[in-house]
Amino acid sequence: MPKIVECIPNFSEGRNPATIQALLAAVESIPGIRLLDRTSDPDHHRSVLTFAGDPDAVLEAAFHAIQIATQLIDLRRHTGVHPRIGATDVVPFVPLQGVTMEDCIQLARRLGKRVGGELNIPVFLYEQAAGHPNRTRLEAIRQGGLSGLETRMAADRNWQPDFGPSRLHERAGAIVIGARQPLIAFNVNLKTADLTIAKTIAQTIRQSNGGLPCVKAIGVPLASRGMVQISMNLTDYRVTSMDTAFHTIQTEAAKAGVEIAESELIGLVPQAALNQAAATLLHLGRFDPTQILETRLAGAHAAQPDPGSEPTLSEFLRTVSAATPTPAGGAVAALAGALAASLGTMGARIGKQTEPEQSLNSLSQRLADLMRDDCEAYEAVSRARRLPVDHADRPLFLATALEKATEVPLKIAELACEAGHIITTVRAVLSQAVQSDATVGIILAIAATEAGLHTAKTNVKLQRNQQVNADQIQRIAKIANSLEELKGLCYTPPPST
Structure with missing residues (x-):
């Protein structure tokens, strides 16, 4: 069984097609890498790439993309509604097949050491790879933005980077690298330009404020579309599903007299999450995922059990x-x-x-x-x-x-x-x-x-x-x-x- 790791780097560039294409080319230049998805947004001024492959190839592709981002993106001139601390803002590794979370943790450490040493960018490890309890959550590292991180790095020895110099890179800032389970980046756009409404709803639904468990949310303006957005990360869709998050926002928006314009996915989503949402939306009783035609056909053609499946x-x-x-x-x-x-x-x-x-x-x-x-x-x-x-x-x-x-x-x-x-x-x-x-x-x-x-x-x-x-x-x-x-x-x- 081949070993497959997924990598989802986020870059602080969503407007310059030439820079985005250079990032894509850097990833695709590595043999054995499959580019699965790319999402770019001018308001967020951010691009999210999703690719997968052999662990060593994935590490090499991630490093090449970070190298290109460091050359082409100047954070000093960056303006966008999404929080960020780096030209390459965050790079998570996710185990997909034949690899463990520990394998991904070691990938994060290897990449961090290389980025810190060769590119002179301070690297902070997060999530499962975090070397310090205060840095497990991405939002904790981003607190106060780039200036807040710079202040903590200068004043608190507990905020020295895991790799690289103890000062920000002049153009590229810093970078967060880690290992985590899959999450769903799910946004809901409202038919209003009132940012206060979006921020209030985000504050109401996010877990840190006592809202929906396993939900991170912020309210941001989408100037190019004349509306506002609740931008979310669902860190465990089995706990809070996409439909639960959507309908909660819909309810809160209705209280403010606002309708939902649309929702959108950033990157990829597990099939099980869509199955779950469809079953709930249609009020399907006793829904079984094997009722999906393609799933049943795949099972019928499987010659033997997947060696990476759960043990009996x-x-x-x-x-x-x-x-x-x-x-x-x-x-x-x-x-x-x-x-x-x-x-x-x-x-x-x-x-x-x-x-x-x-x-x-x-x-x-x-x-x-x-x-x-x-x-x-x-x-x-x-x-x-x-x-x-x-x-x-x-x-x-x-x-x-x-x-x-x-x-x-x-x-x-x-x-x-x-x-x-x-x-x-x-x-x-x-x-x-x-x-x-x-x-x-x-x-x-x-x-x-x-x-x-x-x-x-x-x-x-x-x-x-x-x-x-x-x-x-x-x-x-x-x-x-x-x-x-x-x-x-x-x-x-x-x-x-």
Whole structure:
């Protein structure tokens, strides 16, 4: 099976066709690279390229494009509505096939070292590749724009770049490089030029302000089109779908007496996200993605299982029982939580409870993903511990890895407990026969929550960052309280139906 990595660099150029074409040519000049998409916008003054291929080829293509951007884009003369800190603003790597997140993290580090050393541009690593907890989120690095970053670099030693010089490049500024899971860049345009409306809606819906989970949003003007836009990143469409984001904006816009003009995608979108949106829009009950003709045909012609597919239950059990450190307790806890949520989904479908069904189905998928995340978190701690004791970055890498190793089981516990509480509401309207299955789901949710809390309590004791330690201990206490409530609900007989 070939190894395939996706790269989605964002460049601060959306108006000069010659510069954009030079960037495309730089990518396509590398053998083995497939250019998948290019989106440019004059108002954002930004171009987003999407390409994929062998990891080494992708790294080479990314470096060549950054090199061209450094030569042709002068950030000092740049004006656009999209936040940016560099001529090449951000370069994420995404694992697609035959590669792990750790592979992409190493690609980010290799590219960052090369960009910093050969092009003399300060490089900040973000998301999964972040070497410092304060730099995980892209918006944290961009805070205050280029001048804000320059001030932090000069005044705070915690804001020295991961690679390259400790001062901004005169023309190219700085660059953010990292590794992440796929996200959807999804924009909604309004039939108004009132920027205040767009900013208010963006503030209402984004997660950081208590809005929709896994949604980042800003309001920007589109002067060339005489309207405004809510520009979004959906970091996990399984948590907040495209249709949920769209309809929430539609509702908020209607409150202001404004209609939606259109929505648009920047770059590519997973097929599953469109399936999800179509099923919701059409109110399809019990929709199965294999009902899509092309999907069924592809399955019929598959000679053998894809070696990159998810392991079967038997394969997973064999890997758990092997004499290896992963997968282990965390992954098993996540599986128990996913099974609990799936049982709850079954009950909700039988009871025709649409909202709980959607919530539990999403929780099941998220818990299943945490099985993988738990293994990756353990491996990150192991890598940090293998560094020489006198390695300058060892304390930072170890603290960051331990934070993740505590965060994953905490999230498992939170989601499993949430699933258990939802199942208790579903169970109340089911027949006695199905109530028994729902109760099994609640028991599994309790077990998954307790297991996640046990691992989190163990790992948090190793964390030396006092702020992180305090935050995680507070979350542990909150989950523990919710767990006790769930236990009481579990063994309280539901009313007869």
